[in-house]
Amino acid sequence: MRDFSQDHRWLSINTATVRKSRGVEVPLPDIIEACVKRGIRAISPWRDQVAAVGLSKVSKLVKAHGLELSGYCRGGMFTATDEAGLKAAHEDNRRAVDEAFELGAKCLVLVVGGLPGALQGKAAHKNIALARAQVDEGIERTLEYARAARMPLAIEPLHPMYAADRACVNTMEQALDICERLDPGRTGTIGVAVDVYHVWWDPRLEQQIARAGKLRLLAFHVCDWLTPTTDLLNDRGMMGDGVIDIRRIRGWVEAQGFEGYSEVEIFSTGNWWQREAGETLDTCIERHKTAV
Amino acid sequence: MRDFSQDHRWLSINTATVRKSRGVEVPLPDIIEACVKRGIRAISPWRDQVAAVGLSKVSKLVKAHGLELSGYCRGGMFTATDEAGLKAAHEDNRRAVDEAFELGAKCLVLVVGGLPGALQGKAAHKNIALARAQVDEGIERTLEYARAARMPLAIEPLHPMYAADRACVNTMEQALDICERLDPGRTGTIGVAVDVYHVWWDPRLEQQIARAGKLRLLAFHVCDWLTPTTDLLNDRGMMGDGVIDIRRIRGWVEAQGFEGYSEVEIFSTGNWWQREAGETLDTCIERHKTAV
Secondary structure, eight states: OOOOSSOOTTEEEEGGGGSEETTEEOOHHHHHHHHHHTTOOEEEOBHHHHHHHOHHHHHHHHHHTTOEESOEEEEEOOOOSSHHHHHHHHHHHHHHHHHHHHHTBSOEEEEOBOSTTGGGTOOSOOOHHHHHHHHHHHHHHHHHHHHHTTOOEEEOOOOGGGTTTTBSOOSHHHHHHHHHHHOTTOOSSEEEEEEHHHHTTOTTHHHHHHHHHHHHEEEEEEOBOOSSOOOTTTBOBOTTSSSOOHHHHHHHHHHTTOOSOEEEOOOBTTTGGGSOHHHHHHHHHHHHHHTO | OOOOSSOOTTEEEEGGGGSEETTEEOOHHHHHHHHHHTTOOEEEOBHHHHHHHOHHHHHHHHHHTTOEESOEEEEEOOOOSSHHHHHHHHHHHHHHHHHHHHHTBSOEEEEOBOSTTGGGTOOSOOOHHHHHHHHHHHHHHHHHHHHHTTOOEEEOOOOGGGTTTTBSOOSHHHHHHHHHHHOTTOOSSEEEEEEHHHHTTOTTHHHHHHHHHHHHEEEEEEOBOOSSOOOTTTBOBOTTSSSOOHHHHHHHHHHTTOOSOEEEOOOBTTTGGGSOHHHHHHHHHHHHHHTO
């Protein structure tokens, strides 16, 4: 297992973590600058943050600084109520693949979607099996395009508390079943993003990480589960502040040969987004060494 | 599958559902009276509500009204940091078994506990595997006692969002693995409580309900998953107000021969606990017919 205690060369910052500084939105170039200043070598930006600045501008900035992208957030949201919706999702995912390629991302992270309409507060139906079937098909279609573009797709199983509105793929096992069906030869074109926040509770986690193996472990995300958690979406904790045995899980991932970045992804309306972004980044660096 | 549309003979009220009326605590005898008045034939009371009135008084009241108890809430909380804590948990579970027996409950529901201290906001450790081992052992010890008392134990897998602080048994599969180890002969002394709120998202749900079979399906709880859910514990929805396909799940349970009550268990600080308890009960009756 790699020793993270001496430096932060394997730290990546998911840019949502410092999306806000003292409650105010931070433009992506400022985030990049703050990361570079601290010797952070990798980021994982969100599409809306990239779009706000312009893809080519961000691409140039990233390349000028020699930054790596541990991933690109995000494709997915494959479910819909009609053909037009499914088609729109497919086209949007093609664009996401193109953007990820332009930025030189290691993978496009997929948050697959839940019951259509649920995220807007009114689910169009209650058939989660149907949503899962649409997700299967959506990933299959996107994979064809991503293969040609040589952009690996990383399915991110989301915590079951997001099954209704964000992602109906909720366990590593489910995600790996999809990988196996679409890519039995393990070509590296499709795999999983393991986010400890989503999967730490799973009694099958160690077993499924072993099942994934190096070729399907495309990304590793960290933050922490707080007790109590006061918001289902935006109360994620800094590594070390919660109950997840992050190092143990990293050990399982690295035992399979994973050699990539440990990407910090924290959504925190009440705490970290209220602090100065520099303080948040400094804390990420410190906790990367002591708690990851 | 039973037809619930014409009457509410298979409705049971978990007394937490009307724990408060217009925000004010309701004594258990008042809850019982309100249920009896409406022709509700079964309840499932909580230990604290029983203790506030006195066990023998509640027992007499229940028997005088010919009420059934679809379950008794709850035993469990098996995890601890030392021997004294484990012993205290064991003794408390023996008392819970005795109370359930005295009240004539169909089963004692077990919420098994999470990382010790987490519910109080500060977990003593992060080793969920250790907590799970303690739970295994705690159930085994309690089962010896419960067998002698002829009180079936119903392990309730809780939603993974409670893995840290309330229950580290989070899937039907996990609960059934424990049942299989402790009772390979399927004697009916140990099984599961299937609460749709906790398990609706599980891709293995149908399969695991079939695995459980009639002898291990000891209780069936209903409420609904709201989108958005604003609180991890106390924002459960009334059946029909959320995204769970309750009837489909009831179909799976009844296909195994389950013939028991459909128990409504809603924790709702912001909505149902603010309404008049009679209105909440009337709505339970209506939704039992139309949405369960």
